[in-house]
Amino acid sequence: MASNDTAVPQWQRGRVASWFVTVDHKRIGILYIATAAFFFAAGGIMALLIRTQLATPDTGFIERDGYNQLFTMHGTTMIFLVVVPILAGFANYLVPLMIGARDMAFPRLNAMTYWLFLFGGMVLLLSFFAQGGAARGGWTSYPPNSVYSEGAGQDLWILALHILTISSLAGAINFVVTIHNMRTRGMSWTRMPLFVWSVEVYAGLLIIVLPALSAGLTLLLLDRQAGTNFFVPSDGGSAVLYQHVFWFFGHPEVYIMILPVFGIISEVLPVFARKPIFGYKAIAFSTVAIGFFSVLVWAHHMFTVGMPDVLNGFFMVSSMLIAVPTGVKIFNWLATLWHGNLHFDTPMLYSLGFLSVFTIGGLSGIFLAAFPIDWQVHDTYYVVAHLHYVLFGGSILGILAGLSYWWPKMFGRMLDERLGKISFWLTFIGFNVTFFPQHMLGLLGMPRRIYSYRDDGLWAGYNLASTIGSYVMGVGLLLFLWNVLKARKGPRAGNDPWLADTLEWYTTSPPPPHNFDKVPYVTSARPLYDLRRKLKDRGAL
Amino acid sequence: MPSAVRRPFASTVFSLLVLPLVLAGTALADNAGLTPVEARSPNAQGINDAYGWVSIFTGAIFLLVQGSLLLFIVRYRRRRRARDEDGAQVHGNTNLELAWTIAPVLILVAIGGFVFWKLPQIQDVPSANAAGGRTDVTVEGYRYYWNFEYPNGVIAVDRLRAPVGGNVRLEISAPDFEVIHSWWIPALGGKFDAIPGVVNESWFRADAPGIYRGQCAEFCGIQHAAMLAEVEALPREEFDAWLEEEDRAQRAGTSDLGAETYAGACAKCHGLAGEGDIGPALANNNLVQDAQAVETVVRNGGPKLMPPVGADWEQRQMDALTAYLKEGFGGE
Numbered sequence: 001m002a003s004n005d006t007a008v009p010q011w012q013r014g015r016v017a018s019w020f021v022t023v024d025h026k027r028i029g030i031l032y033i034a035t036a037a038f039f040f041a042a043g044g045i046m047a048l049l050i051r052t053q054l055a056t057p058d059t060g061f062i063e064r065d066g067y068n069q070l071f072t073m074h075g076t077t078m079i080f081l082v083v084v085p086i087l088a089g090f091a092n093y094l095v096p097l098m099i100g101a102r103d104m105a106f107p108r109l110n111a112m113t114y115w116l117f118l119f120g121g122m123v124l125l126l127s128f129f130a131q132g133g134a135a136r137g138g139w140t141s142y143p144p145n146s147v148y149s150e151g152a153g154q155d156l157w158i159l160a161l162h163i164l165t166i167s168s169l170a171g172a173i174n175f176v177v178t179i180h181n182m183r184t185r186g187m188s189w190t191r192m193p194l195f196v197w198s199v200e201v202y203a204g205l206l207i208i209v210l211p212a213l214s215a216g217l218t219l220l221l222l223d224r225q226a227g228t229n230f231f232v233p234s235d236g237g238s239a240v241l242y243q244h245v246f247w248f249f250g251h252p253e254v255y256i257m258i259l260p261v262f263g264i265i266s267e268v269l270p271v272f273a274r275k276p277i278f279g280y281k282a283i284a285f286s287t288v289a290i291g292f293f294s295v296l297v298w299a300h301h302m303f304t305v306g307m308p309d310v311l312n313g314f315f316m317v318s319s320m321l322i323a324v325p326t327g328v329k330i331f332n333w334l335a336t337l338w339h340g341n342l343h344f345d346t347p348m349l350y351s352l353g354f355l356s357v358f359t360i361g362g363l364s365g366i367f368l369a370a371f372p373i374d375w376q377v378h379d380t381y382y383v384v385a386h387l388h389y390v391l392f393g394g395s396i397l398g399i400l401a402g403l404s405y406w407w408p409k410m411f412g413r414m415l416d417e418r419l420g421k422i423s424f425w426l427t428f429i430g431f432n433v434t435f436f437p438q439h440m441l442g443l444l445g446m447p448r449r450i451y452s453y454r455d456d457g458l459w460a461g462y463n464l465a466s467t468i469g470s471y472v473m474g475v476g477l478l479l480f481l482w483n484v485l486k487a488r489k490g491p492r493a494g495n496d497p498w499l500a501d502t503l504e505w506y507t508t509s510p511p512p513p514h515n516f517d518k519v520p521y522v523t524s525a526r527p528l529y530d531l532r533r534k535l536k537d538r539g540a541l
Numbered sequence: 542m543p544s545a546v547r548r549p550f551a552s553t554v555f556s557l558l559v560l561p562l563v564l565a566g567t568a569l570a571d572n573a574g575l576t577p578v579e580a581r582s583p584n585a586q587g588i589n590d591a592y593g594w595v596s597i598f599t600g601a602i603f604l605l606v607q608g609s610l611l612l613f614i615v616r617y618r619r620r621r622r623a624r625d626e627d628g629a630q631v632h633g634n635t636n637l638e639l640a641w642t643i644a645p646v647l648i649l650v651a652i653g654g655f656v657f658w659k660l661p662q663i664q665d666v667p668s669a670n671a672a673g674g675r676t677d678v679t680v681e682g683y684r685y686y687w688n689f690e691y692p693n694g695v696i697a698v699d700r701l702r703a704p705v706g707g708n709v710r711l712e713i714s715a716p717d718f719e720v721i722h723s724w725w726i727p728a729l730g731g732k733f734d735a736i737p738g739v740v741n742e743s744w745f746r747a748d749a750p751g752i753y754r755g756q757c758a759e760f761c762g763i764q765h766a767a768m769l770a771e772v773e774a775l776p777r778e779e780f781d782a783w784l785e786e787e788d789r790a791q792r793a794g795t796s797d798l799g800a801e802t803y804a805g806a807c808a809k810c811h812g813l814a815g816e817g818d819i820g821p822a823l824a825n826n827n828l829v830q831d832a833q834a835v836e837t838v839v840r841n842g843g844p845k846l847m848p849p850v851g852a853d854w855e856q857r858q859m860d861a862l863t864a865y866l867k868e869g870f871g872g873e
Binding site: 238278306313320323328352370440447449499 | 614653
């Protein structure tokens, strides 16, 4: 432990203090994940409040302004404080271990990104208590509505996002430098774990698009506070301009939130199928292709603003083209199962659940990309269903797969399999009951972001089903929490409980501060598989 | 061991097949939300056709992926095999991977081609002398109501009347002091945003009399959920008669425009009976007796939350409202 290092002053060695001053990528990764989990609970409670209000028609539980603050903060929290940073946490923890490095390239910068994330998140959450309450313009905060919004909430929202943007940008640069420079001997680009590939593209996208968000937010702040009119039409500004700037960031952001999850799935499936990943290069290159196309599709969020046919057509085609590399991944994952020796441990269940529901989210995306169909379903619950199939069914299920998979490595203890499976099924079934009926609600004409609706028979039925599903999902997630708390006393994991393939399983669980005493020379994308086979051939295993 | 392995299988079957079937069964009772609402206008029909066409391909891919997922889960489960027993060490197959790269491209070409083929039916506004005639209406989004104006100057709020079988061309916009709204009547076609400083064009031709409901689809503020809209399709003669009569009444100041404007523009915050809600009560409020004071507030916005709900109204709408207020909330 760090206490062996005589350079560390006494006061920094305490059980708590050592976490405050740490620059160890593993500790920072755990801090990221734990903090994001806390924000996930906060955003989840907001979601349950929203679903409770919508359970029946004309409910008076949380109305109008309170409701508008809730859905704004729910979306902003889940995107900026949960999915993106928890993936940064995974990347922090795993990338140096997977590439056989001692730490990230810039450990102090790394620590700074975490503390900025924490403070940015607190600015956002505490804005509920600001004068006038929290922001209430939706996570997209379209002007002119967001410019006219009273109170300090909208300004704090902008401030929080600015802080988080700096954090993400610095973190992304750190990932790129680390991946490019610190791979161990023998680890060429085509021997790199697919999760590391996905982090490379995740970080690259962040570097490309975050400045656009910062620029847009700054102009929005100036419009609110300095009397400028970039987005205010009454004085010659353009409301649509903001949408272009925002979605130039916002759509790649969707892929930022899913690509590392693709990486997680690409790590988990082969281990529990006892097979190599099917088509390593196709999966790696499709990650790059998705990253490339993702910066060309932003205006598919804007089909209803009245763009010329040629732009509508361009953004339809580019959006649909993303389905091709995404389809390649799904088919390659399926083929990875083919003739495998499938073990249904909890990480595998989450991954298979991911495959099933992410496909649904991808397919509903085809409808949305066809712009005349989008004219019908845009800004309805159909979109809400689609984005949750991608972001919950995709990102969150994948993150839960990753947590169950790497928990033994991070803490040296196994999770309870039985509890894990019950938690999975409750979450998976609850998820589908919550979000599948929302497709129907959207097609029936229910717009998103309304706090109340008329009793139209079917609307009431589907909404009630959705609310019941959300409670079931909540119970499932609480069980997951109980499971990880209980794991403090779980059975010890050993170095490599799953007989996995990548370097992080070569060291102890949890790994020492310096990660590895020595790293084996890497001769393929599966160094530990190679090692096990060598030992087996020699009769040592 | 087998029972432990079967349990996830059984549950997977349950959730992947039974659950959607149950949902689908209840929903299919009257096509409730599995496809867009029944189209009552050619443009909406075009969108529904495109939806149906895309469903064929997405449905097939859905069955293919979920089917093979289930099949592989059952067929290749571990049974009695040890954890370290290898599956088939297959690293890939170039031909297969090419196939599932090219096939989706072809499917997307089919989808994109169909969409562009359908686009004129959906998007192109019939010319002014097309069969059925054409009525041009401006649609303006305000917080939190819709203001319509017909070619003869007749103004309407929240309810747009249209002739059955007649083409209606919509010029959708919002005044430059407004926020963004979105005009959407599902049975009569897709939505278009009402953006300050931008004019979007859309159209419909209702094929049967009736009331078609919709509501604002772009979040616009505190009463977004109350920003409902409807189109009432009337038989041609009835519509023509109404438009002519309404024109006469609005010029004479005897129409219901004041009540309509109150219900649309005022009541959502001040209550239908002026009892007050987000905004202060108007019943027994001396201000509403003073036409000049009402006009000042309506044109400039109130001291607190109230937006300038009628900053650019024509005088006839303003007069109708002040007259209605004076009469409706008269001093008792």
